[in-house]
Structure formats: C-alpha cells, structure tokens
Amino acid sequence: MTAEAVQAAARHMAAMHADAPRRLRAHEGGSRDALLARWRAGFDQVLPFHGEVVDAAEVTEIQLLALRFLAGREALFDARIAMGRLVADGAGVVDGVDDAARLATGLERLNASALAERFVGWYSEYADDPAPPSLRHHYVAFHAFDQVRAACLRVRRGDPVAAAEARVLTGVALRHLRAGTVSMVLVGGVPDGSRSRLAGALAERLGSPLLSSPGGSHAHDLWAANGVYASLLDQARQYVRLGETVVMDASWAVPSHREEAAAIAAFERADLVTMRCGHENAERNGHDDGVRTAYLHAVGASRPWPGETVVDTGGPSHVALDRALGLVRPFGVADVWRHRTRTTSISRMNGHAAGGTSDAAGRGPARRRRPSRRPPGGGLNAQERLE
Structure with missing residues (x-):
C-alpha cells in the first residue's frame, strides 16, 4: 500500500x-x-x-x-x-x-x-x-x-x-x-543553558508540553521557590490526567519538591523519570554568584536524588538527547x-x-x-x- x-x-x-x-x-x-x-x-x-x-x-x-x-x-x-x-x-x-x-x-x-x-x-x-x-x-x-x-x-x-x-x-x-506510557519527566541540575536546551529538545522529540520554572526555580527564598514548584506541579498534574507526558525544566534541588512530584506521578498513574544534568563547567556558565550560591547551597543540603540518573550536558547535544530519550522510553524510541x-x-x-x-x-x-x-x-x- x-x-x-x-x-x-x-x-x-x-x-x-x-x-x-x-x-x-x-x-x-x-x-x-x-x-x-x-x-x-x-x-x-x-x-x-x-x-x-x-x-x-x-x-x-x-x-x-x-x-x-x-x-x-x-x-x-x-x-x-x-x-x-x-x-x-x-x-x-x-x-x-x-x-x-x-x-x-x-x-x-x-x-x-x-x-x-x-x-x-x-x-x-x-x-x-x-x-x-x-x-x-x-x-x-x-x-x-x-x-x-x-x-x-x-x-x-x-x-x-x-x-x-x-x-x-x-x-x-x-x-x-x-x-x-504517560510520564512526568524532571530535568534538573545546575541552572545553566545546557539543561534548558536539553529539556526543550526532549519535549520536542516526544511531542510533549514543556514546563519551565521562572529563572530556573533556583530562587534565593525557599518559600518563593515552594510556590513556584507548587504551580509547576499543579500544571503537570493536569497534563498527565489528559494523557500527556510532560517535561519539567527546573533545578529540583530540594528533596521535598522531588518527593511531591513522585507522589503526584504515583497518584495519577504516570511514570516518574528523573535526570540531573551537569558538566564540570556548569557552575560557571552564565549565572551570577548569588544565584549560583543559592543553588549550590540547596544541593549541598539535599539528600541524593532517589532514582536519579546523571546526564552529561557538556558534550554534543545529540548525545545528551539520546541519553535522555533512553531514560524516558527505555524500550526504544x-x-x-x-x-x-x-x-x-x-x-x-x-x-x-x-x-x-x-x-x-x-x-x-x-x-x-x-x-x-x-x-x-x-x-x-x-x-x-x-x-
């Protein structure tokens, strides 16, 4: 035919x-x-x-x-x-x-x-x-x-x-x-451009909505960050209920935010996929010292990510994308x-x-x-x- x-x-x-x-x-x-x-x-x-x-x-x-x-x-x-x-x-x-x-x-x-x-x-x-x-x-x-x-x-x-x-x-x-499979995908890590580029490319390849927190959600004020993540997760909840795999671009440095995402995914019968982006120069790329210090403080105070996989965003972008796709669709794309x-x-x-x-x-x-x-x-x- x-x-x-x-x-x-x-x-x-x-x-x-x-x-x-x-x-x-x-x-x-x-x-x-x-x-x-x-x-x-x-x-x-x-x-x-x-x-x-x-x-x-x-x-x-x-x-x-x-x-x-x-x-x-x-x-x-x-x-x-x-x-x-x-x-x-x-x-x-x-x-x-x-x-x-x-x-x-x-x-x-x-x-x-x-x-x-x-x-x-x-x-x-x-x-x-x-x-x-x-x-x-x-x-x-x-x-x-x-x-x-x-x-x-x-x-x-x-x-x-x-x-x-x-x-x-x-x-x-x-x-x-x-x-x-409907998934909630957390693309986290050091807030630099490579992480957001990966999240955008992943959402495009999956045909999925992309949710990005304002300024990378590495706010100095934890209370402000809580509000940002609450809004982000509420949007994600609505998407997965409608059968959409959703990609969320944020730092995800605070354990309680990741735990809330896991709870929502479990309740809505969606897979949770977590990946932490990073490379050796990430801490020095494009962010002021105050923001970088706030993020690194949050990371230093947090427990290891449950189920996390590190994606190297310091090399060719297609390699990082293939790695991320493999995490979201482990049986092939x-x-x-x-x-x-x-x-x-x-x-x-x-x-x-x-x-x-x-x-x-x-x-x-x-x-x-x-x-x-x-x-x-x-x-x-x-x-x-x-x-």
Whole structure:
C-alpha cells in the first residue's frame, strides 16, 4: 500500500466522521469505563491460551499497562466526550481516534508501522483532533490485542497460522502500550543553558508540553521557590490526567519538591523519570554568584536524588538527547509518535477537561470542520508536520 493511498484513506475517514451522527451518551462506547470493559472481556478470553499460544508474561504486562493507563485517564475520556469526539459507526458509538486506530492496526499487521503512524497523524490533521499520542497508542494496542483474542479462538478451531498471528499481534500491543506510557519527566541540575536546551529538545522529540520554572526555580527564598514548584506541579498534574507526558525544566534541588512530584506521578498513574544534568563547567556558565550560591547551597543540603540518573550536558547535544530519550522510553524510541495537529491542542483539551466548551481562543463553542481536500502541511513532503 502506498503512502498516497494511506493518506487518501485518512482523509476519507475524517470526512466520514465529520458527517457522522454524534452522540454524547458515554455508555455507548466512548467512555473510559466502556473501553475498560472491552479490555477485560479480551483478557478473560485470552487467559486459557497463556503459555500455550501467547507468552503469559507479555500478556500480563499488557494487562497491567492498559489498566494503569485507564485508571489515571478519566479526565481525558471525559474531555473527548465533551469535545464531541464520539462518532457513530456500524458497530455503535466510538471515539474517532479509536476508529482510526483500528485501521492503523491493519497496517501494523502488514509490517508497515511507519505507515500506521502516518495514517493516524494524517487522520488527526484532517479531523483537527488534538488527541495525545498516548491515546493513539492505546487504541492501536487495544485493537491489536482484540485481534490476539480472535486469533486465539481460531487456534481452538484448528487454524494452522492463528498461533503465529497471535504472538505477533501480542508484540504489537505491548510495543504500543510501552510507547504510550504517560510520564512526568524532571530535568534538573545546575541552572545553566545546557539543561534548558536539553529539556526543550526532549519535549520536542516526544511531542510533549514543556514546563519551565521562572529563572530556573533556583530562587534565593525557599518559600518563593515552594510556590513556584507548587504551580509547576499543579500544571503537570493536569497534563498527565489528559494523557500527556510532560517535561519539567527546573533545578529540583530540594528533596521535598522531588518527593511531591513522585507522589503526584504515583497518584495519577504516570511514570516518574528523573535526570540531573551537569558538566564540570556548569557552575560557571552564565549565572551570577548569588544565584549560583543559592543553588549550590540547596544541593549541598539535599539528600541524593532517589532514582536519579546523571546526564552529561557538556558534550554534543545529540548525545545528551539520546541519553535522555533512553531514560524516558527505555524500550526504544522508534514508536514515539510526535505528531501534533496544532500548538493549541493541549490547551483545547485542558479547556474541555475543566468543563468549558469554548475553543482555544475563547470564541465560543468549537466547531467541527469538514476536512480540506488539501493535504495537511503541504502534502507528503512536509515531513516536519508529521514528526
């Protein structure tokens, strides 16, 4: 299948969704609890095939990752419903991205992972859909596992190729759930430009929001710093509830700030990734003596960071970025989907999560637009719009 054909299919699906009847009744398929019930039914049907057809450890990890994502993402699904993202298809009412992920899973079965990503990206662009990458990955994983379930039942009927298909699709589901993990990423260390550059590059590569504290949050007054970090962490909490991995650029020198971040991540079912940036000249780069002294005093008085990893920002920037990416996505970055429909997408989701119905500019209810026939971002050559 060619890229042009995949793009045309994405445009057609978005057009169909734009014209489809829309309902907000969550129980019809688009709610978090409805998806949870679909997952659990699949787990129950696959259970007798553990060890015989599918790897029991892999399926167990799929179950843990899927249920963890859903447990912390009720606000995301509620926002999707409020935005009118449920569409009626032949099987009932589903989220539009759920429907797109079903076709993307078919591309995955053809060993066309890159086209699967591009299809979902094109669909999101044509549909003007701000769904976070984690949700797209989650739905692809769900449909892959649903096909695992179907393959297992075919094994029981004597299908000679079904067992091999089930094992391949189990790997697809697990790969996407790992890639869609929601994380809070603390990029800390000596407050110099190299740390902030790394945080910005990491957020860009992940397609994630970047939160930076004013002045690097190395305030002389600890009480002032407490307020800065409280605001930073409150924003991060809202993002992870909406399925966004968030990168936070701050010194993170005081243990209580890191401990609060860990507590929020645990409560919201998000991974916490901590990295301390530094290099031998960091203390002398671009900061006045007062600020540097305040930071070093905080570091000297703090306990070792729990779970920290030091990232050397004194060498080539791409080496530091690769190191940081490896910490956030330890199973590889090949499946990191960075596509974003537009820069206001996260704020639009936040507005609906808070109960609002206006668009990003506050101009009243957001209107669903029929997809343009012009390729998003100038067509197939505008790869930067997909990355």
